[in-house]
Amino acid sequence: MSYLVATDGSTEGDEAVRYAARQAVAFYETLEIVHVLTPESELVDGTIVLPGEEAAVASGEDVLDNARAVAEAAVGDEPID
Structure with missing residues (x-):
């Protein structure tokens, strides 16, 4: 299973990316950002x-580069696929 999150670069989009990144790491799943x-x-x-x-x-x-940075910051040292 993968977590899929869409973002438009807004504050709300960044929050969605953070949430999805944390969920993906918690359940050892991949994260797709679109x-x-x-x-x-x-x-x-x-x-x-x-x-x-x-x-x-x-x-x-x-927007996607920023979202990747937001996701990485949200999970710290945990790897995200």
């Missing part, structure tokens, strides 16, 4: 174009 991108899309000549895709991906990666 963040959903919802960029605006346009249809150009029959092709879906995502303006700002690179910036959205970079922002999402920052």
